[in-house]
Amino acid sequence: MERDLGGSKLQGKVALVTGASRGIGYEVAAGLGRAGATVVCVARDPERLDEAVFKLRTDGLDAVAAPCDLSQPGLVSRLPEKLGELGEFDLLVNGAGILGNRTSKTLKATYGEWRSVSAVVLDAPFLLIQAFAPGMMARRSGRIVNISADEGRMTGPGNTGGVAPYRVAKAGLNALTRNFAYETGLGRRGVFVDAVAPGRSRTDMGGPSAPRSAAEGADTVLWLCTRPEAQPDGSPAPTGLLWQDREVIPW
Template sequence: MERTLDGKIALVTGASRGIGYEVAAGLGKAGATVVCVARNPERLDEAVYKLRADGTDAVAAPCDLSQPGLVTRLPEKIDALGEVEILVNGAGIVGNRTSKTLKATYSEWRSVSAVNLDAPFLLIQAFAPAMMARRSGRVVNISADEGRMTGPGTTGGVAPYRVAKAGLNALTRNFAYETGLGRRGLFVDAVAPGRCRTDLGGPNAPRSAAEGADTVLWLCTRPAAQPDGSPAPTGLLWQDREVIPW
């Protein structure tokens, strides 16, 4: 990957494993300083050690994203590094895989929503204003096919997860329109990476975590303008670098 992100700071949640780790590694290879966020400090330290050994300028910022108070204090913890220009909301939890709407407990509903939807909302509120002021920034939300209103999307089962990811899709599209669809220098997109071999996708998934990270990295590094000078398309749901229906 070309070093197109030299001097930039990227924050990646869920960076201790799976797709989040691959995103952090890819952004590091592109030259970014990567703030790695995850709940488990020990596992996060191991991931950051490995990233640094591979040449990435990585910083560990442990945070339990299910706790709003801790999320809102995260910017203070990394303020000395400078302003975040790339935000990748990659952390996600499924909850009980057998949960349906009438079976899910409220505590499960809230815990899944807290990580998959509330934390991205709070982090966007924390870091996007500076991106808009600089007229330069990328927000990429890692969603899922289960959150789509088409295809396999919200067709029943795993209710807290599906609904939270559908909400993340709605947040992506709504915020992209609020910020002018790239005309103010901020690009906001979602990625459905497909089922990957991660803790969430399982060992028999058809895709690797690196394959799941590819479109995220592309969105973080692609040119902001098209050949005719108009902003790159944004406010969309992507898979394999192609737009797919919400």
């Protein structure tokens, strides 16, 4: 499903991708780099992140490592200052996530697990949007894509029990996406805010038997980052939605 994005669509743009050391986040970083963007790669493990960035650079892409433990709000809030020399950011992809205990139900999950999952899956995207979206709004140009999951949907395979901290945090991420998209005028102010349920992919979280590759999981994220801002009639592209396979799906 991987499709050519063109080597210059994002030339001169700066993108921040969390969870970029592996899986779908890495594939998003690689795709944005191939489209011409400078990609700032964020992940918790410095060694694994350095390996990922080295591979991206070896492939000729402009990538920067920015190690950060996204479960620590103070560290997340200081990222703009830490990355100030890179200038303004044009794209934000919130891809980092942790599943927690696969057997955690509401009455069994500990508060510590609840908080650790929410800190990465929901709180960090909130803080990063607060940090980087004002600049996008001032320039009337920007893309924010939150990588959600089918488990966070209120329809289909959504909140049907089990893995409670993860499911509820992803549902919250969906709500944050929709709410902020409306606050920014649904694209009329030049900022597009969307969520993607990539489908179960062959990553550390999805497992080796998942039906999709990590690159296939990243495809819709990359498309949202590079699609035209306007429709043929001049109206803004549809935004504030949940996407899968480049199609809108129910929340």
